[in-house]
Amino acid sequence: MDAIIISPDPIDAPETLKQFETEASGAGGIVSFTGNVRPVAKFGPVKSLFLQSYSPLTENGIKSALETAQARWPLMGVRIVHRIGEMAPGETIVFVATASAHRRAAFEAADFLMDYLKTEAVFWKKETTETEEAWIEPRGEDYSDANRWQLEDAT
Amino acid sequence: MAKLLYFGRLSDITGTAEETLSLPLEVETAGDLRQWLDLRFECAGALLEPTVRIAVNSEIIFDSTGLSEGDEIAFMPPVGGG
Numbered sequence: 001m002d003a004i005i006i007s008p009d010p011i012d013a014p015e016t017l018k019q020f021e022t023e024a025s026g027a028g029g030i031v032s033f034t035g036n037v038r039p040v041a042k043f044g045p046v047k048s049l050f051l052q053s054y055s056p057l058t059e060n061g062i063k064s065a066l067e068t069a070q071a072r073w074p075l076m077g078v079r080i081v082h083r084i085g086e087m088a089p090g091e092t093i094v095f096v097a098t099a100s101a102h103r104r105a106a107f108e109a110a111d112f113l114m115d116y117l118k119t120e121a122v123f124w125k126k127e128t129t130e131t132e133e134a135w136i137e138p139r140g141e142d143y144s145d146a147n148r149w150q151l152e153d154a155t
Numbered sequence: 156m157a158k159l160l161y162f163g164r165l166s167d168i169t170g171t172a173e174e175t176l177s178l179p180l181e182v183e184t185a186g187d188l189r190q191w192l193d194l195r196f197e198c199a200g201a202l203l204e205p206t207v208r209i210a211v212n213s214e215i216i217f218d219s220t221g222l223s224e225g226d227e228i229a230f231m232p233p234v235g236g237g
Contacts (some may be wrong), residue, residue: 053236057210093236117234118236124164137163
């Protein structure tokens with residue numbers, strides 16, 4: 001399986017994790033994160049979420065974030081799966097898994113990659129509720145989460 | 156002809172996600188194109204916001220970058236997935 005997958009196909013997170021664990025056998029620690037479409041938004045119940053990407057910028061950016069993670073933590077495996085197109089509440093939008101000899105590297109690398117995906121990865125999100133269609137941009141909190149890694153870079 | 160792409164909320168403002176046009180003579184740089192399109196779509200500065208980045212042929216560039224016929228020029232509001 002490729003390390004990075006961007007596709008309109010539904011993501012089966014448990015199955016993806018199972019495959020990753022098989023491939024990463026020998027790792028002491030495996031961390032995974034699954035992000036799902038929230039059922040309720042600011043403007044009420046969510047009908048659908050639409051994810052737009054821009055190839056090859058989206059792929060190149062994620063590849064470069066993955067290389068940054070690999071340079072920074074001793075990883076034995078990484079998997080990033082991101083869905084694009086139209087999806088329904090409860091469906092998986094993103095799956096990230098990391099494997100390392102020890103837990104800390106796996107936790108931190110997964111956290112770093114998720115912060116990248118939330119604030120820098122080339123995607124645009126549109127949320128449709130009963131009454132509204134709204135493009136969602138990162139929140140201040142998403143940017144401050146992502147900045148945690150930059151501050152460390154500077155030292 | 157250049158291919159223009161408007162991503163995210165910008166496509167709501169321009170009314171289209173993609174168009175092809177001949178670059179006007181007075182448009183030499185990406186910054187010129189921003190100004191020209193902002194007036195053309197009457198979008199009151201939406202295309203001039205510094206958070207709207209421009210990519211030419213899949214590379215993010217500065218407003219001072221020169222444009223050529225045949226370029227694919229993308230207007231990108233703040234990104235974020237997950």
